Amino acid sequence: MIRIFLEMKAQYIKTEMEYSANFWMMLFSGVLTRLVSMAAPFVIYSNLPDIAGWKRDEIYLILSFLFIAEGLCSVLFEGIWQMPAMVFDGKFDCILSRPVSPLFQVISYGMGLQGISVFLVGAVSLPVFLKRLDLFHPLGVVLSLFFVLCGTLLCMSIYLMGNCVVFWFDAGGRTTIPYTVSQVGQYARYPLEIYPNIMRFLLLFLVPYGFICVVPVEILRGSAAWTECFGVAGVSAVFFLVARAVFYRGIRHYESVGM
Amino acid sequence: MSREIKTGQVAARCVRPAAFLTQYLAEMVGALLIQGAVNLFVVLVGFLCFGRYMTIPSASALPAFALCLILAVMLRLMMIDVFSLLCFFTTGYLGISWTRAALFDFFSGAMIPVALFPGWLKAIACCTPFPYMLQAPVAVLLGQDTLVGLPAVYGLQTVWILIFLGLHGLIYGLARRNLTIAGG
Numbered sequence: 001m002i003r004i005f006l007e008m009k010a011q012y013i014k015t016e017m018e019y020s021a022n023f024w025m026m027l028f029s030g031v032l033t034r035l036v037s038m039a040a041p042f043v044i045y046s047n048l049p050d051i052a053g054w055k056r057d058e059i060y061l062i063l064s065f066l067f068i069a070e071g072l073c074s075v076l077f078e079g080i081w082q083m084p085a086m087v088f089d090g091k092f093d094c095i096l097s098r099p100v101s102p103l104f105q106v107i108s109y110g111m112g113l114q115g116i117s118v119f120l121v122g123a124v125s126l127p128v129f130l131k132r133l134d135l136f137h138p139l140g141v142v143l144s145l146f147f148v149l150c151g152t153l154l155c156m157s158i159y160l161m162g163n164c165v166v167f168w169f170d171a172g173g174r175t176t177i178p179y180t181v182s183q184v185g186q187y188a189r190y191p192l193e194i195y196p197n198i199m200r201f202l203l204l205f206l207v208p209y210g211f212i213c214v215v216p217v218e219i220l221r222g223s224a225a226w227t228e229c230f231g232v233a234g235v236s237a238v239f240f241l242v243a244r245a246v247f248y249r250g251i252r253h254y255e256s257v258g259m
Numbered sequence: 260m261s262r263e264i265k266t267g268q269v270a271a272r273c274v275r276p277a278a279f280l281t282q283y284l285a286e287m288v289g290a291l292l293i294q295g296a297v298n299l300f301v302v303l304v305g306f307l308c309f310g311r312y313m314t315i316p317s318a319s320a321l322p323a324f325a326l327c328l329i330l331a332v333m334l335r336l337m338m339i340d341v342f343s344l345l346c347f348f349t350t351g352y353l354g355i356s357w358t359r360a361a362l363f364d365f366f367s368g369a370m371i372p373v374a375l376f377p378g379w380l381k382a383i384a385c386c387t388p389f390p391y392m393l394q395a396p397v398a399v400l401l402g403q404d405t406l407v408g409l410p411a412v413y414g415l416q417t418v419w420i421l422i423f424l425g426l427h428g429l430i431y432g433l434a435r436r437n438l439t440i441a442g443g
Contacts, residue, residue, distance in 0.1 A: 025354030033361040040370055046377045114357065 005108045009076070012111035023113060030117030034067055037189070038125075052193040058217055061129040063189060065144075065213040067122030069151035073159060074115025076152075077107040080159045084166040084175045090257050103247055107156070135220050146229065147216035150236040154212050157236070157243035158185065164243070167250030185209030211235045260343040261352030273435070280340065280427055287336050316400045323409060324400040330416035335392045337423035338363075344427065347434035362387070368394030374404065381406065388419040 017023050038060060045056040073080075083106060086092040095105045126144060130136040162178030169175065184202070188209035192200045203210040211232050218224035219232075260283055263269040272282055306313060316324070342359040346352045364370045366389035373384050373394045384390050385406055395412045398405045405412050 019350045021349040022351035022354060025349050025351065025358070027354075029354040029357040029361070033357055036361045036365045036370075039365060043371045043376055043380070047375050114354065 001104065005104070008108045009111055013113075016111065016113055026113035027117040030071075030114035031121055033114075034063075034118055034121040037067075038063055052191045054191045055133075057129050057132045058221060059190065060125060061133065061217050061220070062191075062213045064122045064126040064129055065147060065151055065216050066189065066209070067118050068126060068148050069122075069155040069212050071115045071117075071119025071122055072148075072152045073155045074112030075119060076115075077156045077159065078112035078115065079106045079109030080156065080163050081112070081178070082106075082110050083163045087166045087254065088257065092254060093256050096251070096254075102251060103244060106247075130220075133221070140220060143220060143229070144216070147219075147232060150232045151212035151216070153240050154208060154236040157239040158182075158207065158209070160243040161239075161246050164246045164250045167253045181207055185212075188212065188214050190214075205235075208235055208239060260340070261346040261356060264343070264346040265350065265352055273438070279431060280424075283340055284336060287339075291332065291336075314401055317402060320400055320402055324396060327396045327399045327409075327412060327416070330413065330420065331392045331396045334388060334416050334420050334423070337420055337427065338388060338392070341423050341426045341430060344430040344434060347430070347438070363389055363392070366390060367392050368397070373406065374398075388415075388423075391416045391419060 016026075041056055041059045041063070044051070045059075051059070083092075086095065086106075086109075095102050098105060127136060130140055130144065158181060159178060162181040163175070165177045166175050169177075185207050186209070187195070187199065188203045192203060192210055192214050195203070200210070203214075215224060215228060215232055219226055219228050260269070260272075263272060272279060275282060339359065342355050343352070345355050349355060366373070366384045366387050368374075368390060373381060373390050376384060390406065391412060395405055395416070397403075399409065399412070407415065
């Protein structure tokens with residue numbers, strides 16, 4: 001299955017590279033959007049000494065975890081974002097008629113080119129800021145890889161749940177709900193202490209972007225106990241199982257619209 | 260427009276007996292009026308709920324603001340138009356759209372007010388068209404520093420509109436010279 005998955009991704013990237021202008025534009029936009037995201041803390045910290053006791057490099061570390069998770073999700077699981085269009089134009093029928101897991105087919109469909117550059121920005125900035133914060137030691141690296149793994153799974157689960165809405169509320173092949181959820185999650189680019197309790201709850205348990213990037217950095221900098229690693233893994237696993245259940249529940253609700 | 264270019268539906272726009280830019284502007288202004296009404300409603304609700312935390316603009320600033328806003332909207336429309344035309348050459352619109360959004364969000368002051376930028380970054384921002392689309396009208400309305408002075412704001416908005424008009428003519432001319440419509 002993994003070989004088929006990688007083979008499909010290889011074919012998608014070959015297809016995309018045929019349109020070279022668009023290919024490079026997508027990579028450029030991925031880098032630019034993330035550099036702009038990193039410029040925001042730069043401006044804030046040129047006016048403020050710190051944010052709730054957090055240093056600028058720690059904010060960049062939060063962003064690095066977020067970029068890697070988002071980038072990997074975009075490269076590996078872009079098909080999730082194609083679900084609304086598949087349901088609207090009837091392509092989802094093909095998914096259901098093949099003797100392969102529908103979830104596997106959806107996640108292996110397509111490839112987000114900008115994800116490559118988003119991932120690269122995160123992959124470059126993560127070791128840089130780990131080093132600047134004196135966290136570039138074996139334990140720090142192992143924990144970081146663990147958080148990347150959990151964060152990517154969690155990010156995929158959030159996207160999947162958001163896009164499953166299309167099974168119940170079709171909006172002409174496009175739905176703004178998963179995009180809105182993703183935008184809400186962007187508030188987790190900053191320490192959760194600065195938000196009111198309701199917002200913290202939202203970012204930890206409803207749209208759990210906090211577990212993708214903020215909680216990992218809290219553990220690494222020592223402001224949260226290392227046992228919270230189990231919380232990160234647990235939330236990731238639970239959200240994946242719930243997302244999977246919602247997806248299959250949605251399929252039961254799916255009605256073909258014809259080709 | 261970028262989606263129309265990608266799907267080939269732009270062919271219909273090219274053969275209509277009206278200028279390409281006129282069609283685009285008419286369509287965008289129509290959409291903006293509806294969007295503007297919705298946004299105004301949201302702002303009014305915001306004022307009703309959180310008015311005590313907000314600054315009420317002075318009525319004397321309204322005439323200067325109205326002109327600045329009209330120029331800002333025209334400038335924004337022209338900028339979107341020029342970026343969208345680039346889709347004729349890339350066959351995709353997401354990369355262009357995200358690039359435009361990233362530049363606009365940061366340099367316009369939508370993300371963080373330009374006034375908070377360090378000096379060198381503020382100078383760079385003032386050399387781009389983006390602050391004159393958002394930061395400048397807001398500063399005029401609230402009677403704050405417009406960074407370059409009100410007459411210069413009007414002048415720069417007009418100059419940037421003319422630059423984008425020129426770019427529109429150039430890019431559209433290049434695109435029409437060797438246009439291949441895919442799909443449709």
